[in-house]
Amino acid sequence: MVLGSSKKHKEKVRIATVLIFIAITSNLTSAACSYLGRIQDAKEELQLLCIDAKGEYLEGANVTIRKRGGALVYSGLTNSTGWISTSLPVGSYIVQVYWMGVVVFSKELFVTGPVTMIAQCDVYHLTVAINLLYLIPVRHVNIIIVNTTSQKVVDRYSGEIEIPYRFFSLSAEKTFRLPAGNYTITVKMLNSQSQSLNLNGNKRLTFAYVASLGSIFTLMCILAAVISCIGFLVTGRRKTGKSRNANILAI
Known part of the structure; x- marks a missing residue:
């Protein structure tokens, strides 16, 4: 009887130990899963x-x-x-x-x-400077920028552009921000001018052969002033020469 009772007691202890181990393992697994879930959800x-x-x-x-x-x-x-x-x-x-x-x-x-x-980002500044014969800023323009790879218009501007505030500036300028790539830039007014470039850094393009009514009028005024000055100088020299000749004859 004593041996049978001892065996039953040991069996109960084993079962209890297994159950406790399973419970502890289950709790640890649940806690670990919960912790990992919180980390993933954070x-x-x-x-x-x-x-x-x-x-x-x-x-x-x-x-x-x-x-x-x-x-x-x-x-x-x-x-x-x-x-x-x-x-x-x-x-x-x-x-x-x-x-x-x-x-x-x-x-x-x-x-x-x-x-x-x-x-x-690889986004660069392209400054378009526009003047007539490198002398007269052209302010009212149409600018079209085409990506030569895709043949699509990526940017355009129509209207008045500013003359930079500098000590001496002979161009009106408009700056665009473009990704690196190959582009064709066309400026249109009374006539048009196009240039192509590979944009891989900040660059400046000058368009010196685009004319507007305002720039032509300004150019004509400048030419008239220059011609008047030359005429005044020539006339003054002639009068001076005649005066000298008259003085020589009088002597």
Whole structure:
């Protein structure tokens, strides 16, 4: 009887031990799963500033953020100061910035905490300077910019452009911000002039053979003034010569 009772007691102890072990393991597994779930659900703030090659804010740039597998998790436009702000779960992402439909920035980002990031994009300043014969600024113009690869018009401007505030300036200028690429720029007024370039940095193009009514009128006034000055000098010299001859004859 004693041996049978002892065996039953040991069996109960084994069963109790197994049950306790299962309970502890189950609780640990549940806690671990809960912790991992909280980590995966946790979101961290991302602040991204987009700037161009000169360090100026890019307003209206399209920013996309994708998981490494390709799933899109964010898409939006930068504000007036070039910023976007969003929250992302911990993980690995690809951040891309588009300007005029072209990828101008791409970088892999691993989020483990709050992130502040500056994206210097491949967006360059193209300054179009317009004058007549390198002398007279032409202010009222039509400018058309075509991407020669896609043959699409990527930007255009029609209206008045400014003469830069400098000590001495003979051109009116308009600046465009464009992605790197090949472009043809055409300026139209009474006539037209075109130039092509490979934009891979900040550049300046001068159009010196575009005329407007205002620039032609100014040129005619300048020519009239020059002719008048020459005529005045010639007339003055003739009078001086006649006066000298008269004095010689009198002597």
